[in-house]
Amino acid sequence: MATAELVAASGSGGADSSSTAAFMETYGKLKKELLEDHASEFTDESSLQWIDRMMDYNVLGGKCNRGLSVVDSYKILKGVDVLGHEDAFLACTLGWCIEWLQAYILVHDDIMDNSQTRRGKPCWFRVPQVGLIAVNDGIILRSHISRILQRHFKGKPYYIDLIDLFNEAEFKVSLGQLDLITTHDDEKDLRKYNVANHRCISQYKASYYSCYLPVACALLVAGENLDNFGDVKNILFEIGIYYQIQIGTDIQEYKCSWLVVQALEHADENQKRILFENYGKSDPVCVAKVKDLYKELNLEEVFREYESESYNRLIVDIKAQPNKAVQNVLKSFLHKIYKRDK
Known part of the structure; x- marks a missing residue:
């Protein structure tokens, strides 16, 4: 694909155009x-065509927000508006490793x-002729991350830290997927749902790889030791x-x-009885009853209070x-997520 086609396919037109173009060129x-x-393993052209299509599809x-956040964070840490060619490539490459991780997770x-x-569009496993081959495709996407890191970062002083970081991200997300245990028809029990469980699931399913991982990658490339940034991890x-x-x-x-x-x-x-009777059902009438209850409880206002306090x-x-540069990275991330003016 040409760069313009890649930008359109990625859906990241809202980012800075020059950063997005460099990011998309790196994908190619x-x-x-x-x-x-x-190709060194396959002589069958159809296998390569499958992997080619599978990568683009997934x-x-x-929006590539996670990947582009590596680039943005690294720029702030370096104190520059434009990165040099090598620095830009390394930051974009790590950004794409996160996008590859996201693809693997979503498949x-x-x-x-x-x-x-x-x-x-249809989920990959619902595409004709794919089905549960998608399980193996997800594994291929995850293995791509290791191949990319090995090719471009082996020999860097932070290479092992990157390996550990992506392994930890995968582990956290896998733990977060345990929320599925409470969704089985014979296991459904809203009494299991509370603030502590929600925080734990959110931290594992979103916080680590969506917020911490991009900044941690940028810190490592900038030569920082992640052990010195425990507070940064908690904030993210x-x-x-x-x-x-x-x-x-x-x-x-x-x-x-x-x-x-x-x-x-x-x-x-x-x-609560209304919730117990209607939550978790696909019937539009049941969904409407739950949404009406949310309005009755004025949860929009509860959310606004939580948003302001947090x-x-x-x-x-x-x-x-x-660290002033780290402060600026965190402020940038905060304003992106909370959509506040800087």
């Missing part, structure tokens, strides 16, 4: 390398959730919990969402960071 280079890597199509997540669509975890709240109510899928946890906290016994608390924590 990495994909070419991976296909050549596979890695592209999102498997859609199978487990039995989802229909992803990013406005909190930002990630807010991010997870924003991305859906998950009524039909019986997910442990922030809204249902708050509803359980604020509801009287009669209102934002103000995070600003205080960020200002307490001794």
Whole structure:
């Protein structure tokens, strides 16, 4: 694909155009390398065509916010508006490793959730002739990350730290997927849903790889030791919990969402009965009853109060960071997620 086509396919037109163009050019280079890597193992052209199509279908199509955050964070840490060629390539490459991780996660997540669509098109496993071959395709996408890191970062002083970082991200997401245990028809019990469980699931499913991982990658490339940034990790975890709240109510899928946890906290016994009878059902009437209850409990106002309190608390924590560049990285991330003016 040409760069313009890649930009369109990625859906990241809202980012800075020069950064996006460089990012997309890097995707083309990495994909070419991976296909050549596979070509050493396969003589069957159809296998390479499958992997080519599979990469474009699953890695592209999102906004690339996670990947571009590596580039943005690294620029801030370096104190420059434009990165040199080598620095830009390394930052973009790590950004794409996160996008590859996201693709791997989503391919498997859609199978487990039995989802229909992803990013406005059928989930990969629902594409004709794919089916559960998608399980192996997800594994291939995950293995690509290791191949990319080995090719471009082996020999760097932080190479092992990167390996550990991506392994930890995969582990955290896998733990977060345990929320599926509470969604089985014979296991459904809203009494298991509470603030503590929601925080734990959000931290594992979103905070680590969506918020912490991009900044951690940038810190490593900038020559920093992640052991010195425990407070930064905690701040990004909190930002990630807010991010997870924003991305859906998950009524039909019986997910442990922030809204249902708050509803359980604020509801009287009669209102809880409505939740128990209707939450987790795909029937539009049941979904409407749950949404009506959310309105009755004024959860929009509850959310606004939470948003304001968490934002103000995070600003205080960020200002307490001794490293000014890291402060600026965190502020940038905070404003992207909370959509506030800087």
